[in-house]
Amino acid sequence: MSDFENLLTFIESETSFASSYYEESYLDRRISARMRRTDVEDYADYHDLLRESDGERAELLDTLSVNVTSFFRDEAVWTALGDVLAAVGSGRGPTAVWSAACADGREPYSVAMLARDQNVGPVDVLATDIDENALDRARQGVYRSTRTTDIDEQLDFLSSPAAYVETDGDRIAIGETVKQDVTFERHDLITGDPKRGFDVVLCRNVCIYLDSEYKRPILETVSRSLSPGGYLVLGQTETLPPDIKSEFESVDPRLRIYELTGNV
DSSP states (O other), rough: OOOOHHHHHHHHHHHOOGGGGHHHHHHHHHHHHHHHTTOOSSHHHHHHHHHOHHHHHHHHHHHHOOOOOTTOOHHHHHHHHHHHHHHOOOOOOOOOEEEOOOOOHHHHHHHHHHHHHOOOOOOEEEESSSSHHHHHHHHEEEOOOOOOHHHHHHTTSSOOGTTTEEEEEEEEEOOOOOTTTTEEEEOOTTSSSSOOEEEEEEEOOSSSGHHHHHHHHHHHHHHOOOOOOOEEEOOOOOOOOOHHHHHHHEEEETEEEEESSSSO
């Protein structure tokens, strides 16, 4: 067994991250990034570091689990999602939205802010992720602009950003009125059970990192979590298997927005 394979075996057994579900090229990119940050040159030495350091195991898990995210990423999708929320909201109570693999919380907070900004009715957003560290950060709801990421610019998608966040220099904190619309909990999309009764499920840019055999369980889980007539939103490079897709009507094929019309 190679040093890299030994390292993956250790990660699988000693952390909560199921490395065997993911493409090796993805794992290698993320692990190599941590090796550069820790000035370690080969897999065997990094394996030793992981054995010795609880802190580095936590950092690696964070790196493996959290994918690129931003507020209102892909604005065309969010414009369409505003229409979806308006169509679903009917005065019968809050629209139930699941943000699956929510990372540091920017997607679910975007949903909550969008609903308030466009006055499409209340939302009850469940945000889940496999990484407890990411969920802790998400619950805090505090973000910072950097040299390469301008959060103010991202929030310009809203008509009144100041109504939903508190800004102090490069620090932006989600307001309490928005936070009350979002609940965070841990969930494994591959091994966890489906949820129930959701009007909208967002599962964007998750499957692109996985081996093909594990993509289907995720898509089945999120599809079974929808109520009849509910909407599923995938990443723009992701597709539904033909037999699952047959239970959906494509609302916007380019943006990967589907309405459930059958029984998955």
